[in-house]
Amino acid sequence: MSNYILPLMVLGIVLYGMRKKIDLYDVFIDGSKESFKMAFTIFPNLLAMIVSVNILVDSGFLEFLVHLILPVLKIPIEIISLAIMRPISGNATLALLNTIYTKYGVDSFYGLLSSTIQGCTDTTFYVIALYYGSVGIKNIRYALKTSLLADLVGILSSLGICYLLFS
Amino acid sequence: MIGILFSLASGNAVKINETILNSTKISLEILFQIFPVVALWLGIASIASESGLLEKLSTALTHVLGPLFPDIPRGHISLSYIASNIIANIFGLGSAATPFGLKAMNSLQELNENKKEASRSMITFTTINTSGVTIIPTTIIALRILYGSKSPTITVFATIIATSCSTLAGLFFDYLYRRKYE
Numbered sequence: 001m002s003n004y005i006l007p008l009m010v011l012g013i014v015l016y017g018m019r020k021k022i023d024l025y026d027v028f029i030d031g032s033k034e035s036f037k038m039a040f041t042i043f044p045n046l047l048a049m050i051v052s053v054n055i056l057v058d059s060g061f062l063e064f065l066v067h068l069i070l071p072v073l074k075i076p077i078e079i080i081s082l083a084i085m086r087p088i089s090g091n092a093t094l095a096l097l098n099t100i101y102t103k104y105g106v107d108s109f110y111g112l113l114s115s116t117i118q119g120c121t122d123t124t125f126y127v128i129a130l131y132y133g134s135v136g137i138k139n140i141r142y143a144l145k146t147s148l149l150a151d152l153v154g155i156l157s158s159l160g161i162c163y164l165l166f167s
Numbered sequence: 168m169i170g171i172l173f174s175l176a177s178g179n180a181v182k183i184n185e186t187i188l189n190s191t192k193i194s195l196e197i198l199f200q201i202f203p204v205v206a207l208w209l210g211i212a213s214i215a216s217e218s219g220l221l222e223k224l225s226t227a228l229t230h231v232l233g234p235l236f237p238d239i240p241r242g243h244i245s246l247s248y249i250a251s252n253i254i255a256n257i258f259g260l261g262s263a264a265t266p267f268g269l270k271a272m273n274s275l276q277e278l279n280e281n282k283k284e285a286s287r288s289m290i291t292f293t294t295i296n297t298s299g300v301t302i303i304p305t306t307i308i309a310l311r312i313l314y315g316s317k318s319p320t321i322t323v324f325a326t327i328i329a330t331s332c333s334t335l336a337g338l339f340f341d342y343l344y345r346r347k348y349e
Contacts, residue, residue, distance in 0.1 A: 016220045020219060022217045028213065031210045031214070038269060039205075055190070101314040107316050107318070115326075119330070120299055121297070132289070134272055135276040136276075137284065138284075139284040141348060142341075146290065146294045149340045153333045162325055165325055
């Protein structure tokens, strides 16, 4: 069903535009042109963000962090890494999901838990860097704190609901 | 910063060299990945806004959103973009949501008094956005099918509950911090 949403949305928008008799092609081109301007403003910010996040990931600092928390919780290291990486990098979490699905099975408890964690939050750092970067805001005040706390609540409630439903 | 210091301390400086050079390439790849989709959707989005469809669709949602964004004047376009972004996210269409989100930020910036600083509406918006307002997690369903799950949609209910918790919590923290900062 989700496969139909996107084409239907496009169709609906274009049909509606036709009914309202606007110049479809010109309006489309005008809107599309803005993407160039956007790309130029976004790129430097994206670059700074990606480089610093990747340095943090590859330095082994996160692994170090995971090993500190690990003995306290009885959850596989992959799940903890997933929870930590989820707000930071979409590609890294996809790689971790791949590991979890093949190691424990996609329908195992850990498979279900990781699916829920993946679905319930977004790549916070990426969204914040992209959105605030695109309008040139440097001081984001408390934006990151509220988002990360919300992510934490999302991950904890995933844990809770999965224990209730699936174990 | 922490990363560089840690790697120097633990002696992976060579690896970090590589990372710094590789990540520049990755960021360009990401730009190329999202650029065509953004270009297409900005075109489609401008048809939706010119024809008045966006306004109509999001009016319903704006009644709910209005109280969350008290600084946005009634009928201002940014609320429609925020609503469209949320609608696209609800259907799990992350790539379709991004252009609407960028448009929303752009029009929120017009209302912003201090152009270098995030406004309260911007923070409320990104908090809702990053906490994920998914009802149909399309990517996860697709992935679960790919890995041969017997019931790919079994986690949808759990996801809706978890994401509602995180969004509500996000709005709560947003409220708390706003009172602290202002």
